[in-house]
């Protein structure tokens with residue numbers, strides 16, 4: 205019998221091949237795909253997230269773990285009776301205008317995917333207008349913005365204002381993050397939440413979805 | 416006779432005595448932005464950076480990427496310009512790789528950033544190997560001499576190996592950060608082969624630097640605790656040690672541009688043999704204070720920096736700025752082996768007068784040993 209702690213360990217080790225192999229075995233043993241996701245993959249990402257927050261893990265470990273989960277999800281997706289069962293919410297994410305830093309944003313989006321969110325990534329240097337257009341087009345539950353430069357942080361506020369002018373601010377929860385961003389800044393610009401890292405982003409988005 | 420800015424900076428870098436705190440300021444982001452928008456303060460229109468800093472009473476950092484250039488054999492390089500983007504194609508008999516960069520000096524940057532890297536699939540290893548095997552490093556000092564004349568005794572031309580040590584070149588230039596870590600995990604032998612080839616080229620650069628008049632060569636730039644720490648001992652320390660030893664034997668001091676998050680790199684740094692950590696950016700730009708860094712490094716490493724760029728922005732008041740600088744003096748007391756500077760640059764919305772204010776505070780309180 206595949207046990208979930210082995211799946212978790214493979215993810216934590218960043219071993220994508222082993223993760224995929226264990227997930228395949230679990231499916232052959234008729235384990236419930238939704239359980240494999242929740243008790244195997246998502247549980248592992250929570251552990252990886254807290255190891256990063258506590259300083260035990262670095263970016264490379266997070267990247268490798270996130271990749272293992274992404275690959276395992278590809279195997280699982282067709283086997284889930286209702287593909288909606290892996291999707292607990294939809295997130296549109298991007299790095300704000302003038303800013304091309306995307307490593308943190310990519311990690312957050314992989315973490316969210318691993319945790320069961322559907323993520324639409326708009327890439328970097330995304331203008332307020334493009335965020336608004338994407339919210340209209342995809343109707344997400346959450347809009348995530350990343351900024352690594354103090355000079356591009358105002359782009360977050362500009363986006364929130366643009367959502368307001370477009371009359372769609374209340375349709376979507378806005379979360380922000382990135383090196384220089386703080387909870388204080390998030391409160392000041394009227395965002396709904398701030399996340400310090402990938403693990404925190406998962407908790408935050410889960411909480412906001414429930415509200 | 417009082418020491419010049421340059422003499423003071425170099426003395427502190429060499430851990431020799433100085434009369435007062437050296438100050439080497441960096442304003443190229445601010446300068447590039449305002450000179451291209453025509454918004455330099457009236458009295459500075461037509462001035463270069465060194466002249467502006469001289470007026471502010473500060474020593475200058477003049478950036479110069481490298482004192483060498485690359486030449487290729489047996490391959491063709493084709494460049495497509497589509498401002499602000501540029502695409503470079505390396506056409507080799509084994510295949511072609513392409514890279515896209517962005518360059519927006521009018522917004523501040525002085526260098527290009529890679530938005531797309533040459534390595535895209537496993538097939539590209541052989542092409543990149545071929546490129547590196549057919550690259551030659553050639554000394555090219557004309558522009559350096561020009562900048563030396565511009566800086567004079569009022570500052571330092573900051574130049575050296577370029578931004579990357581050999582593994583960084585693979586990581587940041589050829590493959591890109593994220594993919595690099597996947598590749599190092601999946602195909603370590605191929606990544607290491609590229610590393611060896613980059614090291615060979617780096618040795619040619621080292622020789623050029625060793626024979627050049629550059630007093631304090633740059634070995635690499637832009638580390639970050641969360642990427643570099645896990646691979647630092649294996650791929651950075653041995654090379655940095657070798658390069659430092661070589662340059663020390665040539666009578667030089669070495670430096671790195673250490674503007675990133677440093678916490679878990681701090682103990683490892685001591686094993687590199689590097690003399691100066693420049694662009695030191697403490698709290699609130701990173702999570703480490705200057706006091707902590709001083710405590711960890713003692714007098715083994717000269718620190719250059721200490722005033723985070725954000726402090727120059729209008730969101731901080733004049734009182735907060737002064738208090739930050741005075742606290743810095745307290746943290747570094749008695750003040751030897753320290754060069755005051757910013758981490759890493761005056762932002763485009765930063766206040767140039769605060770550079771002058773730092774010079775004033777140094778004149779008033781910065782005699783060594785510090786007594787604040």
Ligand code: B12
Pocket residue numbers: 263302303304305306307308309311312348349350351352353354355379380381382383384398399400401402404405444523524525526528529592637638639640641674675676696700758759760
């Ligand atoms: C890598 C890097 C680059 C790379 C970017 C490559 C890439 N593809 O992203 C390159 C070389 C291109 C680059 C360029 C520049 N950079 Co840079 N860069 C860095 C560096 C070293 C690491 C950033 C990083 O990726 N960290 C790792 C990730 C995982 O952390 P993170 O992004 O913070 O993300 C985490 C959290 O913040 C959070 N998070 C992030 N986004 C989001 C979003 C949401 C919704 C949530 C909930 C959470 C969340 O979760 C993530 C995972 O844990 C930092 C310095 C450092 N930190 O050491 C400087 C740094 C960010 N860069 C800086 C600067 C100034 C620049 C340049 C302007 C350089 C210049 N002077 O010309 C250019 C700007 C280019 C541009 N227009 O954007 C400054 C910013 C200063 C400031 N605060 O304004 C820094 C701090 C360096 C410094 N001390 O001066 N840079």
